[in-house]
Amino acid sequence: MPFGPNRDKEPTTRQGDQHERDSQIKAVPSVSVVIPTYREAENLPSLIARLKELRTVGGMDLELLIMDDDSRDGTREFIEGLGEEWVRLFIRTSERGLGPAVCDGLKSAHGDVIVVMDADLSHPPECIPALVEALGAGHDFALGSRYVEGGSTAKDWGFFRRLNSRVATLLAKPFTDAKDPMSGFFALRRSACEQAAHCLNPIGYKIGLELIVKCECERVKEIPFHFCDRKAGESKLTLAEQARYVRHIRRLFIYKYGAWANLAQFLAVGALGVIVNLATLTLLMDFGLGIKFSIAAAIAVSMAFNFVLNRRFTFSHARNGSVTKQFFGYIGACSLGALLNYFVACGLSRQFPSLCPQLAAAGGIIAGVGANFLFNQFAVFKTEKATEEERAVV
Ligand code: GDD
Ligand code: MN
Numbered sequence: 001m002p003f004g005p006n007r008d009k010e011p012t013t014r015q016g017d018q019h020e021r022d023s024q025i026k027a028v029p030s031v032s033v034v035i036p037t038y039r040e041a042e043n044l045p046s047l048i049a050r051l052k053e054l055r056t057v058g059g060m061d062l063e064l065l066i067m068d069d070d071s072r073d074g075t076r077e078f079i080e081g082l083g084e085e086w087v088r089l090f091i092r093t094s095e096r097g098l099g100p101a102v103c104d105g106l107k108s109a110h111g112d113v114i115v116v117m118d119a120d121l122s123h124p125p126e127c128i129p130a131l132v133e134a135l136g137a138g139h140d141f142a143l144g145s146r147y148v149e150g151g152s153t154a155k156d157w158g159f160f161r162r163l164n165s166r167v168a169t170l171l172a173k174p175f176t177d178a179k180d181p182m183s184g185f186f187a188l189r190r191s192a193c194e195q196a197a198h199c200l201n202p203i204g205y206k207i208g209l210e211l212i213v214k215c216e217c218e219r220v221k222e223i224p225f226h227f228c229d230r231k232a233g234e235s236k237l238t239l240a241e242q243a244r245y246v247r248h249i250r251r252l253f254i255y256k257y258g259a260w261a262n263l264a265q266f267l268a269v270g271a272l273g274v275i276v277n278l279a280t281l282t283l284l285m286d287f288g289l290g291i292k293f294s295i296a297a298a299i300a301v302s303m304a305f306n307f308v309l310n311r312r313f314t315f316s317h318a319r320n321g322s323v324t325k326q327f328f329g330y331i332g333a334c335s336l337g338a339l340l341n342y343f344v345a346c347g348l349s350r351q352f353p354s355l356c357p358q359l360a361a362a363g364g365i366i367a368g369v370g371a372n373f374l375f376n377q378f379a380v381f382k383t384e385k386a387t388e389e390e391r392a393v394v
Contacts, residue, residue, distance in 0.1 A: 029061075030062070032062075034067060036068075036069075036105070041073040041078055044119065048064065051128075060128075064086060067090050098202075099207050100202065103202060106197070106200075113135055124225055124226070130142075131144065135187060138219065142222075143185070144180075144225045145179055145224055146227045147169075151226065154228055168182050171249050182205075186211070201251065202248070205244075209248075250313075266373050269306050273306040273309075310376065310381075318382060330380055336371060337369065340364075341364040343364075
């Protein structure tokens, strides 16, 4: 696998041209509003009435796709009773969840522009024209934002909910400068979605972030809005959802940074391995074992620890391979790395006698760790059999 982004990339210029064409085609684009729902029957009457205003008063060519995970709370009866042809209800029974529901909606939408929002009236439908206009003005992605000037959240957001939202936003920093990438209220062109449809893999709530990254939306415009707390029903954002977010961020890293993401994980595991090594050494010496034995045991324990973590995280794309083969391959790669470390350090101190030994050793370490990583990446945990889809789900 090459270093760098792991994707079949359309050249940015082509994508840019495409976007330019899109925004020039129609001055008044048709809009598909995709709303994932689970037990939102109580909120639908008011939501649909407000969306209808955009059609009747605002003259918008708007269709609504309700992606319901078989709520059985009267949602179906209500929509069928409405008899509005612009409201399309999808009852989903497989692959449930907000992310997959939105993805299904993206695929079924007919509009030039797709808007995604919540059903619980947290997101004001009246902001939709501003989101659509931002795309018309040449932006790739319009994001309803709570954290830009003019945006706000309900006052009674507790400390932990605010902290949670801030930490999650920080984790998304490597992917976008947007102030509110966690927002579930956004708009983008349907053509941009189609281009990334094959690699969308939302495992949690942050479908907007997934789309910004995978549809390669560089020009993100944030539109301020006031996030109201839901009036009826319950939030489905659980702790498990937040753990899923961390996994999602890791996947996006691997997607966006390819082998560089593997190197970052390899180095993080290595740093943990140093701690394990020193802790083991200290423990064994405390038990009165000899220094030579303790050093050897600490090396063995930290190597085993690093192997397990690297197999599980750094090279998780290859975790279907034989453990025994990978283990011996790993030991081989580490030994080669150690030999290189030794020779480079000795070579440096011979070549530059005035260099302090620590610097020579540091040079050795860099060469050793680098070789160790490359052997593991390209020989021990081979990636050539992993398809893009397999890599997308690591
Ligand atoms: N189809 C389907 N399946 N829809 C779901 C599911 C599901 O499993 N779980 C939730 N939804 C729908 C809800 O019915 C609602 O319309 C929307 O997805 C958001 O769910 P909430 O339960 O209201 O989430 P939240 O208010 O805690 O989170 C919102 O705010 C976050 C930022 O604070 C969402 O907008 C998130 O996307 C956003 O990140
Ligand atoms: Mn909500």
